[in-house]
Every structure is written in structure tokens, then in C-alpha cells.
Amino acid sequence: MQVKQKVYELYKGTVERVTGPRIVSAFLEKGVLSVPEFILAGDNLVSKCPTWSWEAGDPSKRKPFLPPDKQFLVTRNVPCLRRAISVEEEYDAAGAEVVLDDDEDGEGWLATHGVHASKTEEEEDIPSMDTLDIGKTEGIKSIPSYFSAGKKDGEEEDDIPDMDTYEDSGNDSATAQPSYFVAEEPEEDNILRTRTYDVSITYDKYYQTPRVWLTGYDESRMPLKPELVFEDISQDHARKTVTIEDHPHLLAGKHASVHPCKHAAVMKKIIDVLMSRGVEPEVDKYLFIFLKFMASVIPTIEYDYTVDFDLGSTSR
Amino acid sequence: MEARAAAAARPLQVAAIGCCAETGFWDALRRLKLDVLGTDDSPIPITGYYTPRQYEKIASLFRICPESILPPSANSFGDRNNCPVPGTLVNTNNKRGFQNLDRALLLKAEAKKILHDITSGKVEQDPALLLRFLVISFADLKNWKVYYNVAFPSLTFDSKITLLSLKVASEVLSQDEAASLSKAFTEWRKSSETTVVPFFLVNIPPDSSATIRQLKDWKTCQGNGQKVCFVPCIFISYFCWMSSDKSFRRISLFTNYSSCISLIMCKYLDVLMQLLFGFYDHGNRGFPGWALRNYIAFVSLRWKIEKVQFFCYREKRGHPDVQQSLIGEASFPTPHGWDDPGYVPEAIGWEGETAGKESKEKKPKEIDLSSINPASQDEEKQ
Structure with missing residues (x-):
């Protein structure tokens, strides 16, 4: 396995070296991105979703075809409150089906339950991207236990404005311990400890698409073993399309990555769906569509890809 | 007790x-x-x-x-x-x-x-x-x-630092003030010069167009920066504001002298509240972040202000979040020997x-x- 991967990487690296980066747009025809389009789409993502930023990465790993300060995109400390694996189990238990009407050739890449999950969880977090509902939205069913978990979190957050509830504990601690110090847990249930992820997007020159990388941290903010990252990946994709590799712009550590071999095909499919609905997606929105698609692979990692505008120009 | x-x-x-x-x-x-x-x-x-x-x-x-x-x-x-x-x-x-x-x-x-x-x-x-x-x-x-x-x-x-009040910003600010403050923060966060500055002055004047200034602008904010001038400055700025025509008309509606005084007192408190010591707050929920302690020490030791109105700036997905940013007041009597x-x-x-x-x-x-x-x-x- 390891050897095979190494040989493959060597091959891919060689091809990348001898072929020039894509310059001509083939976004609508093939679902791929040229280098200038990647930068354009990245700039747009950073401006609309400021939790994302461009970064330079390690200078020794700099890709000459990208600007030095815009090598890859990253968003950090993204909450991941639940394991994808448990969400799926509950989803299946609830009898919901994974439906994808548009995916007639049975490619099965776009399992819709991930998209559903993120929708049911936090309605305010994901403003409507109605134009982008690839699956049948009628298929969405509520996941009872998922709802209740969300509600619990909601209740905790609702406590915030009500400062009076903390008053007693404040008084107690004034006598019991130094008053200035709130340790990690003033009250155990007041602090939410959760896994977090650094999510980065690099440009894959070979496949001419963006590529997502995940660096996980456990509840006590220590690096998460890559094997454990698989718990946060939709089981249709874990260990198949998600691999553990070196990051193209960082020196240290192994990172999980969603392999980009089918990205262009899926993006092309989404673009076709949009076009058939009379929406011609603009290339600077590529990453919003792409991240929405990625949410089906990593449904519980709550990175931001909020859009409150049209995805493209409506031609009809 | x-x-x-x-x-x-x-x-x-x-x-x-x-x-x-x-x-x-x-x-x-x-x-x-x-x-x-x-x-x-x-x-x-x-x-x-x-x-x-x-x-x-x-x-x-x-x-x-x-x-x-x-x-x-x-x-x-x-x-x-x-x-x-x-x-x-x-x-x-x-x-x-x-x-x-x-x-x-x-x-x-x-x-x-x-x-x-x-x-x-x-x-x-x-x-x-x-x-x-x-x-x-x-x-x-x-x-x-x-x-x-x-x-x-x-x-x-x-x-010790005593917390006198603490509320979420949206409860303290009017809708107009919140909107103008969000706008000011968005600009502050957009500028590459200011976005990396985690401590700042938040000014919310009664006309509701909020501004955010750097700490180094404190003196220009406050005349010569002396504490004794702080209160007179507020009065001056209050009267300046009062004489602006829009508000003046509003004031002139008051024929009753005493209600005018009470309005002044009320507005005086408002004006007092208008300068807040803002900082990037890393936390969520109802406690201000760790950074506030050294910030209060700084305001007290350097500028001799014992009662500090502060603003805990928080974001929601990278945008200003007045629903969960906090506004509070703390007092910190000058310590000895420092x-x-x-x-x-x-x-x-x-x-x-x-x-x-x-x-x-x-x-x-x-x-x-x-x-x-x-x-x-x-x-x-x-």
C-alpha cells in the first residue's frame, strides 16, 4: 500500500513538473479550475467568509505557479461537535434513505445525508443555497437524537445573556479560591470541549482542482491521530477517497486529505445541474460550490462556506 | 457577604x-x-x-x-x-x-x-x-x-478587580448604534494595519456613528489625556452634541426645567458610556476573556482610570457579533507599590x-x- 502510494506520488510529481499549470478556463466544460481561477475563487472565499485566509506555507514547499503569499487557503479551529460515524448510524436508524436522483450512473459520490445533516443541525448557520440543492430536498428527514443534541447546545448558549445565573458561583469562588481566576471549568457544563479541525484547501496541479486537507485536534487541543480523523468522515468516503499524506505546503505531520481524483467529475455534474436550472455558475463561486460538495464527505466539520448571494447569473 | x-x-x-x-x-x-x-x-x-x-x-x-x-x-x-x-x-x-x-x-x-x-x-x-x-x-x-x-x-x-455590570452588547446598544458599530468593526477588521491590533478604543457618540481608534490615539480622543479633563471633556462633548440642530430642537420641546435636567443627567450617563475599552475576546459564553485583566491593569496604571467600561469583541463566522459581544464595567482601585x-x-x-x-x-x-x-x-x- 505504502509503496504503491509512493510510486504513484512519484509519477504524479513528475507529470506535474513537466506539464505547465492550466491557464485556459475549462470550468464549465470539465469542472476544473485554472490557476488564475483558483486565486480568483480563493480571493472571493476569503472576502465573503473571513474565517478563511490565504497562507504562504513553508517556503521550501512553495509552488512557483502560485503567488508566494497565496499558496493555499486555511480556516482553523473549526468545531466538530459530533462524529460523522455516529450521525450516520442514527440517520440510518431513523430509516432515512440516501437519495441522489441526479446521480443516475450510480457513481454514488454525492451521498446526500451529509448535506442533510448540516442542514438539520444549525438552521441559522447555513443560509439557503437553494439553487444548489442537488438531491431531492423532500428526502430530508429529521434525525430525532441529532435535534435533541443540537438543542442541548443551544440551551447552553442561550445562557449567555443571563449573567445573574453566574452570580452565586462568583460569590462562592470569591471565598473558596482566588477571585480572579476562572479555570478552564468554572462550571463543568459551561465549557464546551470538542474536537476541532484546521481545514485547508490547496491547488492540485495534476487534477486541476482544489483539494481539501484536514488536521484534527482532540478535546484537549492535542493533535488527533489521523486514524481518528476517519471518524469524522462520511463512511462512504473514509479509507476510500480519504487518504493520509504529507501536506503540500506544510513540513510536519500527516494530514487527511480528500483525494481529488473525482472532484472535477463531481463539480462538472453539479455545474450541469445548475445550468439545467438556468443558472450559469460564475467561476469565482467555485469554492463555495466545492465546499458545499465537501460537506457531504465531512458532514460534521462546521467550516464556513456561507453564501448570501446568487451563485451565478440566471440566464432564463 | x-x-x-x-x-x-x-x-x-x-x-x-x-x-x-x-x-x-x-x-x-x-x-x-x-x-x-x-x-x-x-x-x-x-x-x-x-x-x-x-x-x-x-x-x-x-x-x-x-x-x-x-x-x-x-x-x-x-x-x-x-x-x-x-x-x-x-x-x-x-x-x-x-x-x-x-x-x-x-x-x-x-x-x-x-x-x-x-x-x-x-x-x-x-x-x-x-x-x-x-x-x-x-x-x-x-x-x-x-x-x-x-x-x-x-x-x-x-x-482586586470588581465587575460592576456585564451585558451582551445588543442589550446595551440601540439598533442604530449596533449597526454603526458593526460597520466600524468590519472596516477595522478589513484594514491590514488595524486588524492585527487586539486592543482599541470604541467610541459610540450619541449621533450613533461609532468609531474605533488605536490606543495611541487616546490623547487625541481625550484632549491632553489627563484624568481631570475627562469629565469636563464629556460635558463639552455633550453640549456640543446638544447644540447640533437636530438634538437642539428635541431639547427645546422640554418646557419643564426639571425634566430637562433629568434628560441631561440621563444623557450624561449615556455619554459616559460612549467610550469603551475594546479588545478581541477569545471566549464564548458569559465570561470576558483572559486578556481583559491585563487590559484593565493597563488602563488603570497608565491612564489612572479606576472605572473601566469595556467591550469584549467577538465574531460569528468572521463577522462582528453584537449578540454575543459583551459590554461591561469594572472598577480597579489603584494598587500600591507597583x-x-x-x-x-x-x-x-x-x-x-x-x-x-x-x-x-x-x-x-x-x-x-x-x-x-x-x-x-x-x-x-x-
């Missing part, structure tokens, strides 16, 4: 900061140690990265990453999601050396630097100095392990240390670097 008597007043409690030390940072330290430092274990200046809370569910983390291995002066990395903060790294050569470090003394030394930066006025030029941090470590390179602890030194004095040149302030701030427990045998955090060991990469193990 006293706290109970004074209704809402209570000791200020703040939320501790959590540090996320990336594997890449330790890898960078490993290289530095092998290539440059050798057995030299003297403290080295490094950079940490701070950010206001971004997701409503969780607090943001203080970050040390590969870029951190350089001091801020030699480090160009920084953006809206990474406000550079100066720190100190003490990396020992062996485990015993690590265990024998005098943590309390090291912390005090950093606190002394913070106090010096406050009194010398350096903080006005570079407010991130208030967030100074300390890392102690033992990089066990033979076994690909690192043991470390992180501290965020916070000054403590013989007088202006003595030989004075060494007390400090708290070791990460994970719970209050009241004087445990010197603090457990270090342990990080496994075997994933970056080239020798182990070919083996399919663990």
Missing part, C-alpha cells in the same frame, strides 16, 4: 485562554535546535497568534505554529485570523532541567515585562504586548517527544492550572512527534 450586599458587583472572573501548539512548531524547534541552538538553552523570543472568537460554539485558541519560531520583529506572518503576539520560549536540554525550572519565577519575569511595557507607554504603540506568553519545553529529540507547558501571564496586585522600580508583580496564568491549588508538580503536556520521524514513516505501525 459584601458582594451579596452590593447587588450586581462581584469579583471579575475571566475565561482562561487555551493554547494550540501545532506539530509544525515543534518540528521547527527541532530543526532550530539541531541546526542552530545545540545545547544553548537560553530563552528565545517567539511569536504566538491570537484571534477573537470566530465560531459561536467554541472559544478561539491561541496558536503557535511553524512561523512562531521567530520573534514578531523578524516575522512578517500575520493577518486578521492571526494577530502576532510576542512570547518567550525556554527549551531545556533534559527532563530534569525541565522539571527544575522555577515556573513561578519565570512567570513573574514575564509579568514584570508586561508591567514595564504598561508604564513606559510601549503598550500604546504595540498593544499585543499585553498578551505576552511563555512556553517552557523539553524537546526529547531522541524519542521524538516534546513535553511543554504554556502560560499567559496576568498581573495581580493587592487590589511604581517602585524594584517592584516585581505577582502573576498567574499557567494553562490548565486550577485556582487555589498550589500544585508545583504540574503535569506537562506531551506531544508525540513520531509522525515526522523519517525513519518511522515507512513502517506501518501504530
Whole structure:
């Protein structure tokens, strides 16, 4: 396995070296991105979703075809409150089906339950991207236990404005311990400890698409073993399309990555769906569509890809 | 007992900061140690990265990453999601050396630097100095392990900070004020010059067009900056505002003298509230972030303000969040002795240390670097 991967990487690296980066747009025809389009789409993502930023990465790993300060995109400390694996189990238990009407050739890449999950969880977090509902939205069913978990979190957050509830504990601690110090847990249930992820997007020159990388941290903010990252990946994709590799712009550590071999095909499919609905997606929105698609692979990692505008120009 | 008597007043409690030390940072330290430092274990200046809370569910983390291995002066990395903060790294050569470090003394030394930066006025030029941090470590390179602890030194004095009020910003501000403040913050966060500045002045004048200024503009905000001028300034600005025609007409409607006075008193309080000491708050939920303590100490010691109105700035997915940003007031009677040149302030701030427990045998955090060991990469193990 390891050897095979190494040989493959060597091959891919060689091809990348001898072929020039894509310059001509083939976004609508093939679902791929040229280098200038990647930068354009990245700039747009950073401006609309400021939790994302461009970064330079390690200078020794700099890709000459990208600007030095815009090598890859990253968003950090993204909450991941639940394991994808448990969400799926509950989803299946609830009898919901994974439906994808548009995916007639049975490619099965776009399992819709991930998209559903993120929708049911936090309605305010994901403003409507109605134009982008690839699956049948009628298929969405509520996941009872998922709802209740969300509600619990909601209740905790609702406590915030009500400062009076903390008053007693404040008084107690004034006598019991130094008053200035709130340790990690003033009250155990007041602090939410959760896994977090650094999510980065690099440009894959070979496949001419963006590529997502995940660096996980456990509840006590220590690096998460890559094997454990698989718990946060939709089981249709874990260990198949998600691999553990070196990051193209960082020196240290192994990172999980969603392999980009089918990205262009899926993006092309989404673009076709949009076009058939009379929406011609603009290339600077590529990453919003792409991240929405990625949410089906990593449904519980709550990175931001909020859009409150049209995805493209409506031609009809 | 006293706290109970004074209704809402209570000791200020703040939320501790959590540090996320990336594997890449330790890898960078490993290289530095092998290539440059050798057995030299003297403290080295490094950079940490701070950010206001971004997701409503969780607090943001203080970050040390590969870029951190350089001091801020030699480090160009920084953006809206990474406000550079100066720190100190003490990396020992062996485990015993690590265990024998005098943590309390090291912390005090950093606190002394913070106090010096406050009194010398350096903080006005570079407010991130208030967030100074300390890392102690033992990089066990033979076994690909690192043991470390992180501290965020916070000054403590013989007088305590009392919290007088604390509310979410949307409860305190009118809709217009909230909207104009959000606009001002969006601009502040867009500018590459100001977005990395975690402490600032928030001005919400009665005409509702809020502005955010740098700490170094304090004097221009406040005339000659003396405390004695603070109140007269407010009166002047109030009367200036009153004579602006729109408001003047409103005032002239009052024929009853006494109600006019009460309006003035009421507006006077409003005006008092208009200048807030704002900072990027890393926390979520109902406690102000750790940074507030040193900030209040700074405002009190440097500008002699004993009652501080503060603004805890938080974001929701990268945009200003008035629903969860906090506005509060704290009082801090001037402590004694701090202006003595030989004075060494007390400090708290070791990460994970719970209050009241004087445990010197603090457990270090342990990080496994075997994933970056080239020798182990070919083996399919663990």
C-alpha cells in the first residue's frame, strides 16, 4: 500500500513538473479550475467568509505557479461537535434513505445525508443555497437524537445573556479560591470541549482542482491521530477517497486529505445541474460550490462556506 | 457577604485562554535546535497568534505554529485570523532541567515585562504586548517527544478587580448604534494595519456613528489625556452634541426645567458610556476573556482610570457579533507599590492550572512527534 502510494506520488510529481499549470478556463466544460481561477475563487472565499485566509506555507514547499503569499487557503479551529460515524448510524436508524436522483450512473459520490445533516443541525448557520440543492430536498428527514443534541447546545448558549445565573458561583469562588481566576471549568457544563479541525484547501496541479486537507485536534487541543480523523468522515468516503499524506505546503505531520481524483467529475455534474436550472455558475463561486460538495464527505466539520448571494447569473 | 450586599458587583472572573501548539512548531524547534541552538538553552523570543472568537460554539485558541519560531520583529506572518503576539520560549536540554525550572519565577519575569511595557507607554504603540506568553519545553529529540507547558501571564496586585455590570452588547446598544458599530468593526477588521491590533478604543457618540481608534490615539480622543479633563471633556462633548440642530430642537420641546435636567443627567450617563475599552475576546459564553485583566491593569496604571467600561469583541463566522459581544464595567482601585522600580508583580496564568491549588508538580503536556520521524514513516505501525 505504502509503496504503491509512493510510486504513484512519484509519477504524479513528475507529470506535474513537466506539464505547465492550466491557464485556459475549462470550468464549465470539465469542472476544473485554472490557476488564475483558483486565486480568483480563493480571493472571493476569503472576502465573503473571513474565517478563511490565504497562507504562504513553508517556503521550501512553495509552488512557483502560485503567488508566494497565496499558496493555499486555511480556516482553523473549526468545531466538530459530533462524529460523522455516529450521525450516520442514527440517520440510518431513523430509516432515512440516501437519495441522489441526479446521480443516475450510480457513481454514488454525492451521498446526500451529509448535506442533510448540516442542514438539520444549525438552521441559522447555513443560509439557503437553494439553487444548489442537488438531491431531492423532500428526502430530508429529521434525525430525532441529532435535534435533541443540537438543542442541548443551544440551551447552553442561550445562557449567555443571563449573567445573574453566574452570580452565586462568583460569590462562592470569591471565598473558596482566588477571585480572579476562572479555570478552564468554572462550571463543568459551561465549557464546551470538542474536537476541532484546521481545514485547508490547496491547488492540485495534476487534477486541476482544489483539494481539501484536514488536521484534527482532540478535546484537549492535542493533535488527533489521523486514524481518528476517519471518524469524522462520511463512511462512504473514509479509507476510500480519504487518504493520509504529507501536506503540500506544510513540513510536519500527516494530514487527511480528500483525494481529488473525482472532484472535477463531481463539480462538472453539479455545474450541469445548475445550468439545467438556468443558472450559469460564475467561476469565482467555485469554492463555495466545492465546499458545499465537501460537506457531504465531512458532514460534521462546521467550516464556513456561507453564501448570501446568487451563485451565478440566471440566464432564463 | 459584601458582594451579596452590593447587588450586581462581584469579583471579575475571566475565561482562561487555551493554547494550540501545532506539530509544525515543534518540528521547527527541532530543526532550530539541531541546526542552530545545540545545547544553548537560553530563552528565545517567539511569536504566538491570537484571534477573537470566530465560531459561536467554541472559544478561539491561541496558536503557535511553524512561523512562531521567530520573534514578531523578524516575522512578517500575520493577518486578521492571526494577530502576532510576542512570547518567550525556554527549551531545556533534559527532563530534569525541565522539571527544575522555577515556573513561578519565570512567570513573574514575564509579568514584570508586561508591567514595564504598561508604564513606559510601549503598550500604546504595540498593544499585543499585553498578551505576552511563555512556553517552557523539553524537546526529547531522541524519542521524538516534546513535553511543554504554556502560560499567559496576568498581573495581580493587592487590589482586586470588581465587575460592576456585564451585558451582551445588543442589550446595551440601540439598533442604530449596533449597526454603526458593526460597520466600524468590519472596516477595522478589513484594514491590514488595524486588524492585527487586539486592543482599541470604541467610541459610540450619541449621533450613533461609532468609531474605533488605536490606543495611541487616546490623547487625541481625550484632549491632553489627563484624568481631570475627562469629565469636563464629556460635558463639552455633550453640549456640543446638544447644540447640533437636530438634538437642539428635541431639547427645546422640554418646557419643564426639571425634566430637562433629568434628560441631561440621563444623557450624561449615556455619554459616559460612549467610550469603551475594546479588545478581541477569545471566549464564548458569559465570561470576558483572559486578556481583559491585563487590559484593565493597563488602563488603570497608565491612564489612572479606576472605572473601566469595556467591550469584549467577538465574531460569528468572521463577522462582528453584537449578540454575543459583551459590554461591561469594572472598577480597579489603584494598587500600591507597583511604581517602585524594584517592584516585581505577582502573576498567574499557567494553562490548565486550577485556582487555589498550589500544585508545583504540574503535569506537562506531551506531544508525540513520531509522525515526522523519517525513519518511522515507512513502517506501518501504530
